[in-house]
Amino acid sequence: MAAESGAGIDGGQGTAPASFEARLELAQRTSARLREAIGQAVVGQDDVIEQTLWGILAGGHVLLEGAPGLGKTLLVRTIAGCLDLAFSRIQFTPDLMPSDVTGTNVLVAAADGSRHFSLHKGPIFGQVILADEINRATPKTQSALLEAMQEHACTIAGTRYAMEEPFFVLATENPIEMEGTYPLPEAQLDRFLLKVLVPGPTEDEMTEILARTTGHDRGPPPRVLTRDDVLSLRSLCRDIAVAEPVMRYASRLTRASDPAAEGAPEIVRRSLRFGAGVRGAQSLVLAAKAVALLQGRAHVAFADVQRVARPVLRHRMIRSFEGEAEGITTDQVIAALLSAIEARPEPVAQAIRR
Structure with a gap:
């Protein structure tokens, strides 16, 4: 990152600290360069690369x-x-x-x-x-x-x-x-x-994999981020703002995954023994912050929480015997949660309209 701008995320090299907006823009550009560098070795798997970067940025x-x-x-x-x-x-x-x-x-x-x-x-x-x-x-x-x-x-x-x-x-x-x-x-x-x-892989991706792996070695990928850059990005990710309604939405999603919770959807009560806990809610917010950072936004949206729900929650839910017997996956439960839990409950929507 420093190689591109002459300074790190926080200004660096004796310069004045960059503004928050400038740091966001630099982080977005550098993340794009990182994805491009990874793409030189990994064919396709764009969603996998993106989600792995969420984890790195969120620490x-x-x-x-x-x-x-x-x-x-x-x-x-x-x-x-x-x-x-x-x-x-x-x-x-x-x-x-x-x-x-x-x-x-x-x-x-x-x-x-x-x-x-x-x-x-x-x-x-x-x-x-x-x-x-x-x-x-x-x-x-x-x-x-x-x-x-x-x-x-x-x-x-x-x-x-x-x-x-x-x-x-x-x-x-x-x-x-x-x-x-x-x-x-x-x-x-x-x-x-x-x-x-x-x-x-798809057919096109498989063909590209064959072309790359049956010829000469392309060499190692370029270095894009230094240690200080990674630490700065991780700190910047924590600075992304999350409004209280978005926090409450993440809390409602997590609580609704508990089959013993009041208002839990029918599929949750039928197919789960245990839902996601406190770490699940924390991870929803942190991963959503990473999504906003990669897009150069200073705040988390409801859509960011919905986007990260599957990779964040799928391994934190324990299925019941009935859920396993019926072949219900945790991804299906999460899809039902996203459909059942409103981002803005009616009282909040009425307050916004007023």
Whole structure:
């Protein structure tokens, strides 16, 4: 970003801080450059790229779910290549141990013959973490990520180590292989800001993939954002304004996903055991702020909340036995919620008209 304008989002290089409007415009242009750079390696998947950027701008973690060969790992590696951040990859397997993720203390000998314990940091100590096939590891190993994802810190042998900011976990999982996989615990799913479904390519996209991957290597993508740029964008995302009616709409959507809540739609009471919680409402607002930032707007609209509802809420709802037996998906429940819950209830609409 600094390469384009000579200054970062906040002015930088000794210049006066840019106005909020100027920062928004610069953020929009830079985001477009980032998408263009990612598109040099990833064919299609525009919605997937867009939603992953929501997570990065909002400072959250993203879970990518799709069949093998759809470019999930390529997307994460490309994003890491476009950002001047430390990249780590963890290949999750059934025999992976928690210490393989976090690291451990090892006994080392000094030059004078003395011995002491020294921390050998694991791959979790990066900034962009690719948790590849996360559902192939046991729940014990998956839990090694919980503290880092929630608190951006890791405790090893009683000592707490803070992660270098910014810190993102971009995880992938394969939904069709059941043997040797372990479903992610609800507590860990809830720590992902978004769950993004990766679709298969169209015929045109498949043809372009073949053209790119059966010829010569095109080389790494260009670096677009520095560490300070990413931190500035994340701070700017938090500055996006959210009016109280929009906040209340996000609250009503989240509360209506609880089958025990008053006024919950029939499909919710019939097909869900548990709905989205407080993190779901927080994630709705944060992801909606990221949508507004990418479009260069200083405020969140009702449509932004509706746009992010599926990737934000789909992994936070637990279906009941009846819901699973009837084949009702959480996306269908979210669609029903968006239809049933009004953005502006009638009393609010009457007050606006007056």
